[in-house]
Amino acid sequence: MKKLTILLMIVGFGHITYGQTYNNFETDSVTAPEPFKPSKTQFMIRGYGHTGLNFMNTEGEKESSYVGSAFAPIFLFKHSDRLMFEAELEFGLENNELEVGLEYADVMYILNKNMTVRAGKFLLPFGTFMERLHPAWINRLPTRPLGFGHDGIAPASGIGVELRGAFDLGGPKLNYAVYSTNGPRLKDGSVEPEEAGMLMFQNFEDNNNSKAFGGRIGLLPFADSSTEIGFSSYSTSKVGTTDSEYENVGVFLYAIDFAFIKQIPAISGFIDIKGQYNNSDIDDATYTEVHEDGDEEEYTFDNKSNSFYAQLSYRPTMASSDFMKKLELVGRYSNLNTPEGAEWEERSDQYAFSLNYWLTWRSVIKVAYQTTDSVGGHDGGGTANGFFIHWAIGF
Amino acid sequence: MKTIHKILVVAVVIFTTGGMIVGCSSTKNAYTAATDVQDEFKIEKSGAQMWGEACNRCHLAPSPADYNDTDWSTIALHMRVRANLAENEIAKIETFLKSAN
Numbered sequence: 001m002k003k004l005t006i007l008l009m010i011v012g013f014g015h016i017t018y019g020q021t022y023n024n025f026e027t028d029s030v031t032a033p034e035p036f037k038p039s040k041t042q043f044m045i046r047g048y049g050h051t052g053l054n055f056m057n058t059e060g061e062k063e064s065s066y067v068g069s070a071f072a073p074i075f076l077f078k079h080s081d082r083l084m085f086e087a088e089l090e091f092g093l094e095n096n097e098l099e100v101g102l103e104y105a106d107v108m109y110i111l112n113k114n115m116t117v118r119a120g121k122f123l124l125p126f127g128t129f130m131e132r133l134h135p136a137w138i139n140r141l142p143t144r145p146l147g148f149g150h151d152g153i154a155p156a157s158g159i160g161v162e163l164r165g166a167f168d169l170g171g172p173k174l175n176y177a178v179y180s181t182n183g184p185r186l187k188d189g190s191v192e193p194e195e196a197g198m199l200m201f202q203n204f205e206d207n208n209n210s211k212a213f214g215g216r217i218g219l220l221p222f223a224d225s226s227t228e229i230g231f232s233s234y235s236t237s238k239v240g241t242t243d244s245e246y247e248n249v250g251v252f253l254y255a256i257d258f259a260f261i262k263q264i265p266a267i268s269g270f271i272d273i274k275g276q277y278n279n280s281d282i283d284d285a286t287y288t289e290v291h292e293d294g295d296e297e298e299y300t301f302d303n304k305s306n307s308f309y310a311q312l313s314y315r316p317t318m319a320s321s322d323f324m325k326k327l328e329l330v331g332r333y334s335n336l337n338t339p340e341g342a343e344w345e346e347r348s349d350q351y352a353f354s355l356n357y358w359l360t361w362r363s364v365i366k367v368a369y370q371t372t373d374s375v376g377g378h379d380g381g382g383t384a385n386g387f388f389i390h391w392a393i394g395f
Numbered sequence: 396m397k398t399i400h401k402i403l404v405v406a407v408v409i410f411t412t413g414g415m416i417v418g419c420s421s422t423k424n425a426y427t428a429a430t431d432v433q434d435e436f437k438i439e440k441s442g443a444q445m446w447g448e449a450c451n452r453c454h455l456a457p458s459p460a461d462y463n464d465t466d467w468s469t470i471a472l473h474m475r476v477r478a479n480l481a482e483n484e485i486a487k488i489e490t491f492l493k494s495a496n
Contacts, residue, residue: 038465046470078469086473113482116475125479132478138454166481175479218479225448261451270451361455394454 040080047073047088050136052366052390059382068390069093070136072103082110104157114165121159125177125216126232127255127276129309130156137394140272140313141354142366143386145334147307151378153280153338154255154307155201155234158182158212171223176215183212183236188246189287194343194378196287197303199239199251199280208247210238218257226262231255239282249283269316280305289343301341309334315358328356328364338376346377362394442491445484453478459495467492 051068070092077085087105091098106120123131129148133139134156147153158181166175182203189196214234221227232255240246257276264271282303289297311332316324331353338346354368368388374381450456462470471489474480480488 038468042465042469044466044469046473076469076473078472081468081472084469084472084476108476110472110475118476132453164476164479166479166484168481168483173481173484175481177479225445225452228452259452358455361457 042076042078044076044078045073046076046395047071048135048137048362048392048394050142050390050392052142052388055387056384057386058379058384067093072135084108114167116164118162118164119160121157122162122179123157124155124179124181124214124234125164126155126214126234126253127216127257127278128218128228128230128259128274129257129276130154133274135394136390136392137362137364139392140311140328140330140356140366141332141352141370142368142388142390143352143370145276145307145309145311145332146336146348146350146372147278147309147334151195151198151344152307153199153253153305153336154276154278155184155253158201159204160211173220173225175218175220178213178215180211180213182206183210184239184251185241186239186246186249186282186285188240188244189289189343193289196289197282197285197301197339197342198344199282207241208238209242210236212236212251214253216255224262226260228257228259230257232257240285246285249285251283252281254279263317265318267314268318269314272313272315273311275308275310277308278306299341301339303339303342305336305338307334307336326358328354328358330354330356330368344377346374346381348372348374348377364392366390366392440487442487442489443495446488446491449478449480449484449488457492459492461496462492463496464493467496 049069049071051070052066053064054067055064056062070090072088072090074086074088079085085105085107088103090101090103092101093099102121104120104122106118106122108116108118110116125131129145134144134148136142144152148156158179160179160181162177162179164175164177166173183206184199184201185203185207187195187198187200212234213236214232216230216232218228218230221229234253235251237250238247239251240249255276255278258274260271260273262271263269284300284303286298286300289299291297309332311330313328313330315328319325332351334350334352336346336348338344350370350372352368352370354366356367357365359365366388368386368390370386370388372384372386374384447456459467467489471485471492475482475485
């Protein structure tokens with residue numbers, strides 16, 4: 001028994017000793033992890049969302065509703081340092097339904113340091129608002145200026161091909177974009193008589209063989225990039241459906257945009273001024289109005305529209321209080337003038353004000369008031385006042 | 396309207412063709428560094444300064460710590476095209492963001 005105990009102790013201690021000897025730095029089979037090596041192909045989901053509460057008073061008719069919970073994921077597939085695919089979906093709740101849209105989906109390739117080609121559905125550089133400023137976490141107000149969005153006169157996106165780039169002129173900078181897309185199609189009134197003569201920019205399959213051409217040139221004249229002036233144009237010789245009486249109706253649109261953003265120590269904060277003027281000129285055509293008694297009447301009008309907005313915001317980023325630093329005051333004026341004699345004739349002026357609180361650089365709470373005076377338009381005109389509390393977040 | 400459209404189409408074609416020829420004839424794809432003589436007299440902006448200027452043109456400047464290096468390279472390519480930034484501008488901003496995150 002004594003011999004067996006001694007033997008077991010020798011085996012036991014020997015095992016421990018061997019084990020301790022094995023687990024040293026020289027012979028350890030577990031190697032230190034290598035530094036993180038990113039893959040060549042990269043994928044990211046970014047995007048934004050927003051939600052809020054709206055109070056509206058239209059000519060004494062009051063309504064309030066929680067709105068939104070809009071969700072707009074952006075998918076970025078980086079194949080190399082030159083090649084990328086990007087797409088943005090838009091999920092929104094409107095009229096008690098979930099609406100899904102494809103904001104853009106395009107492939108881009110960097111040809112050289114001054115030139116990038118894009119193809120697919122992309123945001124059009126017609127001014128700057130729709131291309132750069134419309135996402136809820138970037139737009140300083142809960143609403144868009146008049147002339148943009150549904151029934152707007154400015155195009156938002158198109159399907160086609162684009163060449164763009166920028167030049168550093170040794171202080172000043174110049175950027176450009178030229179593109180060709182399917183172009184808009186003309187609403188001839190056969191489906192919605194009250195919109196005869198309007199342009200529909202959602203032209204997924206071209207209704208004729210004429211393509212639209214357009215471009216924007218932007219100049220940042222000062223070395224601090226505080227100021228940008230841009231000129232955009234967009235034209236097509238045909239917006240009507242092939243073989244229809246409206247086939248040869250042509251369109252010419254242009255926009256002028258301006259931006260000034262600078263931190264000014266004298267007022268302890270950032271001043272941000274933005275503005276854009278849009279002009280739309282559509283060839284005159286004859287449309288048909290059907291009266292309630294069945295009689296038809298032909299009419300025409302000078303099909304010219306324009307819209308404008310100017311926005312001023314101030315952030316006291318150099319204030320001593322952390323709370324004050326995160327505040328922003330915003331004011332915006334916009335107007336819209338559509339053709340006299342059209343069923344959709346409208347003269348509208350809108351003022352909007354907002355007090356924003358920035359939780360982070362990409363999350364903002366907006367408390368806004370907006371008043372719109374209209375003559376004509378879809379709702380027949382009048383005064384509409386709105387109070388909004390919105391929360392937007394980018395990710 | 397047709398005349399305006401034709402002028403615009405011709406302008407776009409000339410601009411695109413000319414730009415392609417000039418752009419593709421360049422053998423240098425990277426930002427060309429200044430010569431020694433230029434360096435002596437030139438005050439170059441830092442990436443941090445460009446980050447403050449370029450990003451704030453549309454939205455508040457992002458915090459470098461919010462993304463890692465891999466993400467910043469993806470975002471930089473996206474923003475270069477979306478905001479139409481110059482090559483040297485986005486290169487410096489990306490370098491700054493990666494160094495400060």
